Amino acid sequence: MSLSVKHLLGIRDLKRQDIETIFQTADQFKEVLQRPIKKVPTLRDTTIVNVFFENSTRTRISFELAEKRLGADVVNFSASGSSVSKGETLIDTVNNILSMKVDMVVMRHSASGAPHFLAKHIDVPIVNAGDGINEHPTQALLDAFSIRERLGGVEGKKVAICGDIMHSRVALSNIYCLRKLGAEVTVVGPPTLIPKHLAAALDVNVTYNLREALEWCDVANVLRIQLERQNTPLFSSLREYSLVYGVNRALLESLNKEIVIMHPGPINRGVELSSDAADSGQSIILQQVENGVAIRMAALYLLSGRGGKKLEA
Amino acid sequence: MKTILSDKQQAITIDRLCHQLIENHFPFDNSVLIGLQPRGIYLSDRIYDNLKKLLPETDIRYGKIDITFYRDDFSQGNTIHVPNETNIDFSIENKRVVLIDDVLYTGRTTRSALDAMLDFGRPSAVELLVLIDRRFSRELPIQADYTGRTIDAFITQKVKVLWKERDGKDEVVLENDAL
Incomplete structure (x- = not known):
């Protein structure tokens, strides 16, 4: 298998069977x-390189721990302080690393599609650790895995994804993953942060009303505002965003049921999620990290x- | 296809193995049983249930171990195995461990099991119990301490252990490989 x-x-x-x-x-x-x-x-005979062209705390440590606990040898690479600043291309950088006998690549890149491009040119398995505004597959898998653990399953569950849907790779991967596993998804956020035609393209519900979404859902996955990817202002201020779309204790307590709160991190406390909600018993944020x-x-x-690394006799 | 053990013979053999365990390990206060996933656990479940019937007063520690992550053929491009449950909720430190599997063939599964087991502590002694020992086919210096039946078989032949719980009947058969 x-x-x-x-x-x-x-x-x-991925197919549903792959996820399972x-x-x-x-x-x-x-x-x-x-x-x-x-x-x-x-994986004691496997060497894995973590190529990070973009900042990361959780994902990078998590991958490194995962690799080490599988017994693999680990090499870390970050764009700052490397030959990338001297003008080396992505393929050259990775091929040079691979010629030192590396068996797998874990890559994060700010350009959407960078790992797909790389996959066409190199032979070893690539794991996408986040590419631009496209996908962050392992985050979606751990999110769905955490929902399965907390609620006993994913099929038929109602998940609200809240916030910056437009710029979030976590949102897109989560939508694919949850829909493949048979969950219902509603995305909620300011109209400027939700792509047009999303509802039809990915078979999700769209609402601009946070309370409505929270009253509907079993789980709310709250996302960070990706200011670093927004070139033009899409809402008036963080303070206003927080007033309309921020999830806090008072809002959660006014709902007719107890929902599960998730966040992929890093949290901007007081913006999309207040401390009294993030640190409550309803939150499974740290279990997400553990998973x-x-x-x-x-x-x-x-x-x-x-990887096709067959040992020839 | 040839029957090696009928359902009756299989039951008698398992009964005998249980009595041998009692002979060597009673009262089991320093011994633990560990079944090997995925196929050895049908035998270890039987042995555990049987021992409980024979010794209703005795507390016997029993766990299951999966060796998927410890296989030595992982890098050979073979099929990837999805792991099974490991469940050892006791310490094996300084205990006498009895590893239980259905068929002993090359010995490689047993070797992986030894590796996997050592991650749970350092036992004082380890024994191996198997239902079928295919002798003359070992690739590693590993032998069983308790054997149900020893057989000679060609490499092209396959030993199949059937269990009522899974296959509808208890039987051990020798199959010629369909060429």
């Missing part, structure tokens, strides 16, 4: 992570066998 894809570029390319295989595998890695010795020797390591171990494990 392995995945239907050679690379993990996006949830769009990743979850089943992650369940067992979660057990490994509870042991006194949190490490297995599965991230198991999910990434599962993805790396399932892809690693497809």
Whole structure:
């Protein structure tokens, strides 16, 4: 049993069975992570490079931990302080790394489609750790895995994705993932931050009213405003955004039920999510981070066998 | 296809293995049983249930271990295996461990199991119990301490252990590979 894809570029390319295989595998890695010795020797002959052209805390540490706990050798690369600033192209950079016998690439890049481009030119499995405003597949997998863990399943659950839908790769990957698993999705945010025709294209509901979305949903996945990707002002001020679209304790308590709060991090406390909501018992934000390591171990494990690194007799 | 053990013989053999375990391990206060996923657990479940019937007063620790992450053929481009549940909710430190699997063939699964088990602590001794031992086909220096039946078979032949819970009947058969 392995995945239907050679690379993990996006949830769009995955089949439902792939996602379920990743979850089943992650369940067992979660057990490994509870042991006194949190490490297995599965990928001890594999070297993985983490190529990060964009800043990251969680994702990068999570990938590195996942790789180390699979017994892989890990090399880290970040664009700042590298030859990228001397004008080296993406393919050259990666091919130079690969010629030092690296077996897998984990890449984050600010350009949408960068890992897809790379996949056409190199031979080893690529895991997309976030590309521009396109996809962040491992985040969506760990989000759905956390929903499954908390609510006992994903099928038929109602998930509201709140905030900057337009610039969020987490939103797009989450929509693909949740829809493939049979959940219902509503996106909510200011009209300027929700792409036109989204409802028809991805079979989701769209609303501009936060309360309406929260009253409908079982789970609210609250996203950060991606100011770094917004070239023109799309709302008047963060303060106004927070007043209309910020999730806080008072709002949650005024709902007719208790919903689960998620956030992919980093949180801008007091903007999209207030501290009294982020740190409450309804929030599974830290469980998401914990599950991230198991999910990434599962993805790396399932892809690693497809590198064609057969030992010839 | 040839029957190696009929359902009756299989039951008698498992009964005998249980009595051998009791002989060596009673009262089991320093011993633990660990079944190997995925196929060994049908045997280990039987043995555990049988021991509970024979010794209703005795507390026996019993867990299951999955060796998927410890296989030595992972880098050979073979099919990737989706792991099964590992469930060992006790310490094996200084315990006498009995590993239980259905068929001992090349010995590679047992080797992986030893590796996997050591991540849970350092046992004082480890024994191996198998229902079928295919001798003359070992690739590693591993032998069983308790054996249900020893058989000689060609590499092209396949030993199939059937369980009522999964296959509808208890039986061990030798199959010639369909060429």
